[in-house]
Amino acid sequence: MLSSFFITFREALQCGLLIVLLAGYPELRPGRRAMYAGITCGLALALALALLPALSGRMPDIGHWINARYISECIIFYLGAALLALYGPEGKHKPEPTPSGAGLFTLGFLLFFFEAHSLALYNIDLSTLDGAAKIAPAAAAGLVIGLLPIWLLEKKIASARLERFFSPGSLLVTVGAIKFITGGVPEVEDGDILIGVQQGLQHFVEGSVDHLQSLLMIGQHPFIETPFAGLADYLREQRLSTALTVAFVMAPPLLVMIRVFSRPDPEVRGLDVAAQRRLKKAFFRREMAFLSTPVIVSLMLLIVSLHAVNASVNPLSEPEPIPVMESEERQGVILISLTDRIGDFTDGKLRKYVFYSGRDKVVFLAIMKPDGSVGLALDECEICKPAEWNTSAIGYAQRGDHLVCKYCMSPIAIPTVNEPGGCNPIPVPFAIEKDNIALRLDDLMRVHKAARDMEKKGTHF
């Protein structure tokens, strides 16, 4: 019951504060009732649409709703940029138009509809456990209290003269940016719009590169060198899609900043008194500072959000080593199944194993490469040898489609595992027998011993 109240309150408060911001803007104030009507209709429709599958016993397909929410948030975000681009800085073109009642109704509808739908789904789920009689009042209370700021703060915000800080376009960009960060109900929806954008762009870039190669008849081959294969592999990596995501997110706020700072200083030649000239310039610069502050704040929030997305898309993943022993059926051989209770090697995730031989502890890693072959190597390289106390820097972790040496943070392309040299993990010979990796103990211990001998010689840096 409490979680229903708090989560509904939280989402309603987020929406309420945005509505207060919009309703307090002078050019939008006359149409604020249309906006409230939009929120109300959005709430009612969301509840109805959430109840329908519940009443018919079907599971709701949340994927469609998440995509629709992403599209609506992008529309709000880029609509602001479109207004700025269409109408230019003050004095140059017509002033930005006052939004119509229908436009404000739609804005209010979009601001809360998807969150309301997710909240309704969440509360319907909770009510199957705790009963509707407990959940419904808690959710309603959370909704009412969360939307209270609309009534409490509306007049106060109106007197804050928001036109000093926003134009309609920059206001929409700021609202859109806030929606990017706060949009959706995390308890119901698994994902973030920026992750969705980045993944979508990644798939599009990969597909486009493949398509272009096939159009130009220079499709890649496992061992025949093809023109621009290296460039194609480079473009397929995540850095291009990440860069495009950054550009997608940063473009509207940067457009606002450009619009603000591209306004020329006021003409002061006609003023005879120097103090009047300075005053006029000071007012202008203060106005620029006011106009740029909200968008700078939005920019900072988006940068933090992008960083969080990047970290979540590419976390440093390091599994715990799984102890392995000599096989009972085959003496002198360690057999590692390619499919076991912890998963299938085809998931492309790094796996680590540890073998104990007397006092020796040998940690090795295995991973399936994109071409379906397996890479197996010691969890160390020939070059890096962190101090023994620095255990967190020993070995490799996985980040996306690379292994990363935790000591020097060099990225190692997964297809190059099994290739010796550089910062690559030291390869160990092995064989694939049916669905198992067959690793001879002799080979493992020989390579391990050779690595220890090299270490003693001081070839590790």
Place this chain on the structure above:
Amino acid sequence: MRHGRLMAYTGSPWLMALIVFILTSVYVGTSFGGATYWPFMDFLLKSWPGLVLIALLAINQTAWSVRLVLKRRQPLAAEMDAIKAMDVHEHLPPDSPMKDTAQFARWLRAQGYAPVETSGSLWARRGRASILPGMVLRAGIALSLIALVASVYFVAAGQVLLTSGQKARVLGQEVQAISIDPGMPAEFLQAGTNVRGGFTLDDIKVTLRSGGREFTATGGYPVRISGLYYRIIHLGYAQPANTVRGQDILMLDVLPPGSVSTHEIGGTGAYEFRLAPERTVKKGLVSGGLYDLHTPRYAINPRGGKSEAVVARSGEGFFKLQGMRITLGQAGLYVRLSVVDYPAMPLLKLGLRAMALGLLMMFVRLGWYERRFAATMHEGRLLVGYSEEFYGKWGVFKFRRWMSAPPFTS
């Protein structure tokens, strides 16, 4: 007027933005975060709404360039209202030394402009051709879109597998492989066992004869002969295997070392072939196999069999496998060729090159852009206006500096 409005709408950047928005929405709406590039391309290139959108986009890019050319060719308006609508304007004071348009025209010429005088007013413009990089880019986009559609509807593709000396017919043309040069080293050292890394052929060639002409196809860019494009897309060993039932030519797909190729021999069960190393070589911490690629050795065992593999070299002796005597002849090579009838390829290449050129040329726009002056006499004094295509703020500062200095002030 109607034509002008049509040109303004079809050549508007907002139409491009709208089309891109529709396409993005379609992509997002159908993706659910999954990989939907190829279904999206099917929608774009094989459904009538997608083709309409592409056609609109191509028309939009062309109309955009035409609209800009027409706009730049038009004389500037030098009336008072038009001057006041420019980025910045100034009504010179009565005591300004700059008294009339003739003086102003002389000043403009000194600045490198070619002023045009029209009944008491004048205008001048520089950087008119600066729309060129954008035009090249848009032309590239339009051509590429047309070529993209043509690549779906006007293409025929086939593949043919040839050994040295073999003839085959593909897409109505007879083609014969005269010789195959794989550019393979005699030996290949591979670190570790059962791995595929490090094996790359960058100089593979096949000499072909078709239509009375000899030419060379490679694994790189396709070669165009008699309207067809030829390219090597795979290489393997063509290994003769003789049994009492006759000779089979096994197309072994055992490159790079570690790959397994399964074939029937003599109509009996399937056998797995893989390259067997000559010897194991130790290099530092790593040991691996040394493979003879010219006269390969194979490890052969029945698929699903539990016994150890038989090792046999091509061209040497015989061996028995599951009671069957097998003799391996001298291995040759085979290539798989992709043969494509692709009339849109030159158009696609032209479009992509134009796009790349246009993008590169965009850098010159940092300094190359349109600047406009206009002036007219109003109330006995000169009214001067100035606009720049980009950097409006600094254009305004520049204008004010000019107006604050001789010959505009004494």
